[in-house]
Amino acid sequence: xxxxxxxxxxxxxxxxxxxxxxxxxxxxxxxxxxxxxxxxxxxxxxxxxxxxxxxxxxxxxxxxxxxxxxxxxxxxxxxxxxxxxxxxxxxxxxxxxxxxxxxxxxxxxxxxxxxxxxxxxxxxxxxxxxxxxxxxxxxxxxxxxxxxxxxxxxxxxxxxxxxxxxxxxxxxxxxxxxxxxxxxxxxxxxxxxxxxxxxxxxxxxxxxxxxxxxxxxxxxxxxxxxxxxxxxxxxxxxxxxxxxxxxxxxxxxxxxxxxxxxxxxxxxxxxxxxxxxxxxxxxxxxxxxxxxxxxxxxxxxxxxxxxxxxxxxxxxxxxxxxxxxxxxxxxxxxxxxxxxxxxxxxxxxxxxxxxxxxxxxxxxxxxxxxxxxxxxxxxxxxxxxxxxxxxxxxxxxxxxxxxxxxxxxxxxxxxxxxxxxxxxxxxxxxxxxxxxxxxxxxxxxxxxxxxxxxxxxxxxxxxxxxxxxxxxxxxxxxxxxxxxxxxxxxxxxxxxxxxxxxxxxxxxxxxxxxxxxxxx
Amino acid sequence: xxxxxxxxxxxxxxxxxxxxxxxxxxxxxxxxxxxxxxxxxxxxxxxxxxxxxxxxxxxxxxxxxxxxxxxxxxxxxxxxxxxxxxxxxxxxxxxxxxxxxxxxxxxxxxxxxxxxxxxxxxxxxxxxxxxxxxxxxxxxxxxxxxxxxxxxxxxxxxxxxxxxxxxxxxxxxxxxxxxxxxxxxxxxxxxxxxxxxxxxxxxxxxxxxxxxxxxxxxxxxxxxxxxxxxxxxxxxxxxxxxxxxxxx
Numbered sequence: 001x002x003x004x005x006x007x008x009x010x011x012x013x014x015x016x017x018x019x020x021x022x023x024x025x026x027x028x029x030x031x032x033x034x035x036x037x038x039x040x041x042x043x044x045x046x047x048x049x050x051x052x053x054x055x056x057x058x059x060x061x062x063x064x065x066x067x068x069x070x071x072x073x074x075x076x077x078x079x080x081x082x083x084x085x086x087x088x089x090x091x092x093x094x095x096x097x098x099x100x101x102x103x104x105x106x107x108x109x110x111x112x113x114x115x116x117x118x119x120x121x122x123x124x125x126x127x128x129x130x131x132x133x134x135x136x137x138x139x140x141x142x143x144x145x146x147x148x149x150x151x152x153x154x155x156x157x158x159x160x161x162x163x164x165x166x167x168x169x170x171x172x173x174x175x176x177x178x179x180x181x182x183x184x185x186x187x188x189x190x191x192x193x194x195x196x197x198x199x200x201x202x203x204x205x206x207x208x209x210x211x212x213x214x215x216x217x218x219x220x221x222x223x224x225x226x227x228x229x230x231x232x233x234x235x236x237x238x239x240x241x242x243x244x245x246x247x248x249x250x251x252x253x254x255x256x257x258x259x260x261x262x263x264x265x266x267x268x269x270x271x272x273x274x275x276x277x278x279x280x281x282x283x284x285x286x287x288x289x290x291x292x293x294x295x296x297x298x299x300x301x302x303x304x305x306x307x308x309x310x311x312x313x314x315x316x317x318x319x320x321x322x323x324x325x326x327x328x329x330x331x332x333x334x335x336x337x338x339x340x341x342x343x344x345x346x347x348x349x350x351x352x353x354x355x356x357x358x359x360x361x362x363x364x365x366x367x368x369x370x371x372x373x374x375x376x377x378x379x380x381x382x383x384x385x386x387x388x389x390x391x392x393x394x395x396x397x398x399x400x401x402x403x404x405x406x407x408x409x410x411x412x413x414x415x416x417x418x419x420x421x422x423x424x425x426x427x428x429x430x431x432x433x434x435x436x437x438x439x440x441x442x443x444x445x446x447x448x449x450x451x452x453x454x455x456x457x458x459x460x461x462x463x464x465x466x467x468x469x470x471x472x473x474x475x476x477x478x479x480x481x482x483x484x485x486x487x488x489x490x491x492x493x494x495x496x497x498x499x500x501x502x503x504x505x506x507x508x509x510x511x512x513x514x515x516x517x518x519x520x
Numbered sequence: 521x522x523x524x525x526x527x528x529x530x531x532x533x534x535x536x537x538x539x540x541x542x543x544x545x546x547x548x549x550x551x552x553x554x555x556x557x558x559x560x561x562x563x564x565x566x567x568x569x570x571x572x573x574x575x576x577x578x579x580x581x582x583x584x585x586x587x588x589x590x591x592x593x594x595x596x597x598x599x600x601x602x603x604x605x606x607x608x609x610x611x612x613x614x615x616x617x618x619x620x621x622x623x624x625x626x627x628x629x630x631x632x633x634x635x636x637x638x639x640x641x642x643x644x645x646x647x648x649x650x651x652x653x654x655x656x657x658x659x660x661x662x663x664x665x666x667x668x669x670x671x672x673x674x675x676x677x678x679x680x681x682x683x684x685x686x687x688x689x690x691x692x693x694x695x696x697x698x699x700x701x702x703x704x705x706x707x708x709x710x711x712x713x714x715x716x717x718x719x720x721x722x723x724x725x726x727x728x729x730x731x732x733x734x735x736x737x738x739x740x741x742x743x744x745x746x747x748x749x750x751x752x753x754x755x756x757x758x759x760x761x762x763x764x765x766x767x768x
Contacts, residue, residue: 081735088731089577090562090570097563097639129564130638192739195731200743213553216729217560234643237559250745462745 002275003299003310005319006186006206006350007249007268007459008328009258010338011179012448013356014410015265018145018177020044022257022266026181029256030243035235037103037128040140041242042257044179048153048390049143053099056228057342058157063093064226065189065345066282074283074346076193078223084193091219095228101138103128129234146175158393174363174387176356178394181257182229182242183341183349184208186273186297187282190241193224198239204462205270206350207244215239226345250462264451269326269458270319271350272299272310282346287397290343297348298333301326322460327447328352335436335444337406339395354448355391355403357410360384374415374430381407409434413448416441523695529710530695534688537717544720545728558726564639568629576626582619583662586612591685595678613670620663627659651722654715661708668704675702681709 026042045051063078106123114121127134143152188208191199198214217237221230230241245255258266281293299306301323331338338352364371364380392400412434419426431441669675684697
């Protein structure tokens, strides 16, 4: 057993109101730059809907993630290493700018510079790609709140998997928001596809990053990521992705998307996993067993053997303590309400979701029945087959069992806590029917409903003293600071329109840890 | 040819260009790793690229292979392998023409695409244009060599240009050999010298990033956190990227 720490996230979809504050603050922090106009490291999709980029979940088309070969080993859906290299000159399945959307600005100057005229001057949209006037036909968020759903939602690859006859009924009754960031997978297919070896997973916290100095713009990662959360910066010619706000995480602050979430629906915390078990877990044959395999991969931070192994791997004491208090771990493995997004891609994603119960509650309310009565809710979860099937296609590779279990626990919490709020006798049968007890319901309620800041974010700061054990250290010079004598001069002149100047030395630590069985 | 001019063209210019090539690459790698990229434009347009780029690149790989054999392998070596001069000639012309055709067609497509597709042209730097011009000249004179030297006339470059080329590496230059070569060979040599001098300052540097190591490395790489937390290392490459979001 080799214990590794992973900074992970859970999002409680019940609370997402689709306000896009996370997207906007993320964009202002990370992607408000040239070449990244079309990029949203964090985006919020309305479901059902096509998503961003459009239909990205259709892996028959976009070739993201892993497939399991008949010999039990994993292979990139986009192709073998040889195929990856052979198609390096023109990527066969790369999303074009239109699959995202053509970004634009407005010709604001005409508003102030236009001569006196009868009609108010108009600021026309100008493409940020071609620089010309353009007609706006799509954006990152065009189908927000089911806009255009009768035409557009039919192209939702997830909805297509749910049988045809229920579609219409479904659209009338059911909608929710799905905020997405990079999944910081345990088995990242983007990293596996990168010919240059620029994408790496950090030993300390599992954050997946692109080394901007090593990326050569081969674009294979964009195809290989099934969530399409790696983007090509068309000005710098490099791949960029969500950084899990690592500069904030390192000092114990939550990511920008989590910090600014008005619904307070994001949870951040550590999980421990067994690095040696990642590939076997990602390679289980039955897709429906992937969820359990992924749950098992996450180790119990209370287990003395896990703690011993963690200490042996050099994980600091306060990190172990943080892992024991991790809201992410308890939502995944203690309350078992959080589910991973598309486990069937076999990348072992580390951003988990609590499926939304509110559409079910709404449906019950509309019938005039008591929407917080346990029997009504449980019956509704059973009978509202379509939403549950849809959620299952998102979170459990189509297995409705775990989605039902999760929703029933949420329903049980509602019913049980209502009795308390109304000063009534509690019904201990409610928690028992979902395999919980009153106390754990209380704790789950505190975490999900009260959602205190210090309960939602348990982020141990990074340790500088770990530095000294690293051979990659000492690549820089102490005089190599801005304006210092060791500072590097300007870069190659004009070879790239983007101005290629880099200052100072850049250390390229060599990969330290190798995985024992690397499947092809 | 006048010997002074010969020395300048066939000794001084090649050495100067080679020096710029070598030092330039060191300097670019040292100070501009961030700018070291293929600068792909596939996100803007991929229908033309799908044909043009593989044609050009695979053709180019064959061309480079042909040059390595033709310039570096003395006649004695191929003869020792039992390849007759005639056999070599037929092979060189056949493969050379095929590869040359692929490169010419590919490059034509790529240049047309670069000019005709708005976003692609917009992202083309001055250095790119210079590079394309240089590349086109080198490719055209090179193809002309195959046609003029091997099909129309007969010039045995393996007794001329190749010997001169190898001499450069042994600090034993023979400018008179180049002076005696046909004009297209001279033009090809000169334009490629200039292209080699431009090389480190263009996107051509991506040639030296061929990711062969990908075939053997583990799928997922793990690395330790950059340990100099909170310490500024000076400006990073992306801080200088020209802002394209301004209204045109």
